[in-house]
Amino acid sequence: MTVPSPVSDPTRETQLPTDLVKHEPGWKRLLRRQESVVFGALVVMCATFALWHPVEFATAANVRGMAMDASVLLLIALGMTFVIASAGIDLSVGSVLIFASIISIKAMGVVGSTGVAVALVGVVAGCGAGAAWGLLNGVLIAWLRLPPLLVTLATLGAALGASQLLTGGAELTDVPTDLNSTIGFGTVIGIPYLAITVTVVTVIGGLILAYTRFGRRTYAIGSSHAAARRAGIPTANHLTVVYTLMGGLAGAAGFLSIARFGTTSIGGHTTDALSAVTAVILGGASLFGGTGTVIGTVIGVSIPTVLANGLVIVGVPASWQPIAVAAVLIAAVYADRRRRDKQQRN
Amino acid sequence: MKRFGHVEALRGADFAIRPGEVVGLVGDNGAGKSTLVSVLVGDQRPDAGEILLDGSPVTLHSPEQARALGIETVYQDLALADDLDAPANLFLGREIFRGGVLGRLGVLDKSAMRTRASELLRELGVTLDLTAPVAAMSGGQRQSVGVCRAVGWASRVVFMDEPTAALGVVQTQRVIELIERIRDRGLAVVLISHNLSEVRAVADRIEVLRLGRRAASLRPEEATTEKLVAAMTGLLEGVA
Numbered sequence: 001m002t003v004p005s006p007v008s009d010p011t012r013e014t015q016l017p018t019d020l021v022k023h024e025p026g027w028k029r030l031l032r033r034q035e036s037v038v039f040g041a042l043v044v045m046c047a048t049f050a051l052w053h054p055v056e057f058a059t060a061a062n063v064r065g066m067a068m069d070a071s072v073l074l075l076i077a078l079g080m081t082f083v084i085a086s087a088g089i090d091l092s093v094g095s096v097l098i099f100a101s102i103i104s105i106k107a108m109g110v111v112g113s114t115g116v117a118v119a120l121v122g123v124v125a126g127c128g129a130g131a132a133w134g135l136l137n138g139v140l141i142a143w144l145r146l147p148p149l150l151v152t153l154a155t156l157g158a159a160l161g162a163s164q165l166l167t168g169g170a171e172l173t174d175v176p177t178d179l180n181s182t183i184g185f186g187t188v189i190g191i192p193y194l195a196i197t198v199t200v201v202t203v204i205g206g207l208i209l210a211y212t213r214f215g216r217r218t219y220a221i222g223s224s225h226a227a228a229r230r231a232g233i234p235t236a237n238h239l240t241v242v243y244t245l246m247g248g249l250a251g252a253a254g255f256l257s258i259a260r261f262g263t264t265s266i267g268g269h270t271t272d273a274l275s276a277v278t279a280v281i282l283g284g285a286s287l288f289g290g291t292g293t294v295i296g297t298v299i300g301v302s303i304p305t306v307l308a309n310g311l312v313i314v315g316v317p318a319s320w321q322p323i324a325v326a327a328v329l330i331a332a333v334y335a336d337r338r339r340r341d342k343q344q345r346n
Numbered sequence: 347m348k349r350f351g352h353v354e355a356l357r358g359a360d361f362a363i364r365p366g367e368v369v370g371l372v373g374d375n376g377a378g379k380s381t382l383v384s385v386l387v388g389d390q391r392p393d394a395g396e397i398l399l400d401g402s403p404v405t406l407h408s409p410e411q412a413r414a415l416g417i418e419t420v421y422q423d424l425a426l427a428d429d430l431d432a433p434a435n436l437f438l439g440r441e442i443f444r445g446g447v448l449g450r451l452g453v454l455d456k457s458a459m460r461t462r463a464s465e466l467l468r469e470l471g472v473t474l475d476l477t478a479p480v481a482a483m484s485g486g487q488r489q490s491v492g493v494c495r496a497v498g499w500a501s502r503v504v505f506m507d508e509p510t511a512a513l514g515v516v517q518t519q520r521v522i523e524l525i526e527r528i529r530d531r532g533l534a535v536v537l538i539s540h541n542l543s544e545v546r547a548v549a550d551r552i553e554v555l556r557l558g559r560r561a562a563s564l565r566p567e568e569a570t571t572e573k574l575v576a577a578m579t580g581l582l583e584g585v586a
Contacts, residue, residue, distance in 0.1 A: 216430070216438075
C-alpha cells in the first residue's frame, strides 16, 4: 500500500457550504454560562448586604473574615472540581482532612515547636497523609473499578476511625504558636496569609484544569470513559492521580485548619464533602462529569460564605443559612437540567 | 481464524483492500463482521492466520499500535467526549502542546489544534461550530466529527462500523460523500453496514461474510439485493 499524506492537498477542490456554520458571539456564550448567572447572584447578594448594613458587612475586617472562612473549604472544593469533572465524587474529604491534621500535628511535635522547618514538616506530613488516602481511593476506583460513591463512603468511615484510634478521641492542640500567628491569622498588607496561600494554589489548579492536557483529559474521562480509553488515554492512571490530588488538597486543608484554629476538630468536618460538592455544582459543574471550572467553584464557595456572614449581620438566625444555600443549589441544578434537556433536543 | 471458546467466529475469512478502494463488508448478524474488524484493528488477536501490511506480515497487539501504522476505526457508538468541542475531540489523546517551557508543563496549544481541525473539516467538506460541545450537535455532525477524527490520523485504512446507523437520509448522504472524499485521498475504506443500497452506492467491491467465512465477493453492479441476501443466508455458494 502507498502512504498518502493525511494533511491538506492543495490541488483538491474545496466546496464549502459555509452557511451551515452557526457561530454565537463570545459575550453571549459567556453570559449564558452558569458561572455568569451564579456570579450575578453573588453580586446581588453582596450588594444587598452592603447597602443594608454597610458598617458591619462592607468592612475590610469582615471581608477578611469571610476570606478566611472560605479558604479551607475552597481548597477542598478545588480538588472536588477535578473529581467531579472526571465524573466522580469524593465523600471522604472531611475525614481525610481530620486524619491529615492529626498526622501533621504529631509530625511537627516530633521535630520541634517553632520555626519554618517545623511548619514545612507539618505541610508535608499533612499533604502526604491526605494523598495516601486519596491514592487508596484512586486505586480502588480506577483499578478495581468500584463506584466512587461507595469507595469514598467507606474511606470516610475508615479515615475517621483511624483518626479516633490515633488520638483516643481527644483533640490535639499542641500546634506551634508561631504557626498559629502567621499562617493561622497573620496578614500581609491586610491580606491573610491563609487567603494568599489558598489563592495561589487555586490559581495554579485553575490553570491546570483549563489549559493543560491533564485538565483536558480529566474532562474527557468525565464526558465518556470509553471514548477517553479508545483515544489512548491511560484512564486508570489519570483517575488515580485525580483522587490522590484530591486527598493531598484535603491534607493541605487539614494543615491550614490546625494553623488557623490551633486544634484538630474530630467532630467538626462531617459536612465538608457535601459543602465542597455543593460549591462545585453551584459553580456550574454537572455531577455527570465533563464540566466544571475553578472560577465557578470559587463563586460556588463564596455564596454560602457570604450568605452565612450576611444573614448573621442582618439578624437572621444562622440556621437559615443552610436552608438558603439549599434553595440556591436546587435552583442551580434545575438550571443545569434545563440546559441539558435543551441540548438533547438539538 | 478467531475462536471464542468452542465458537469459531472466523474461519477462513480472507480479506484484502487496496489504497483508494472502498470495500463494503456485509453479512447477517453473527457472521463475524465485527470480529474480523476487531482483529484487523488490533482489538483482538487472531488464533491463526496472518495480517499483511504493504505485503509484509505484522502482528497487531493493540489499537494504539494499529493507529501508529495508520489504521483508524470509526466506532458505531462514536466514542466522542460529549462535553468537549470538535477540535478537542479530533485531538483527543494526541494533543498539541505549546512550545518551550509551557509546553513541557503540559500546556495545550488550543489555537493550533483549532486551526488544524478547521483545515481538516474544511477539506472533508464538513461545516460545524468549532466552539460548541459535541453534545450540542446533530447526529450527522457528530458522526462527521467521528469520521474526521479517524480520517485525520489514518494514513492507510479507515474502518467504519455502521457509520450511518443512526442518521437520517440527508445526513447519510453526507457521510457517503465523505467516504468518497476519503477514498479520493488515497485511503482504503472498509464500510460495514446493514444498508445494502448504501453499500452498493459507494463500494468498489462487496465482501459477504457468512458463518465466519467469505461467502462471496461481488462488484457493486453485479450485487443485486437478491444475490447479496442469497450469499448472506447461504443460498449462494461458490461465487467469489
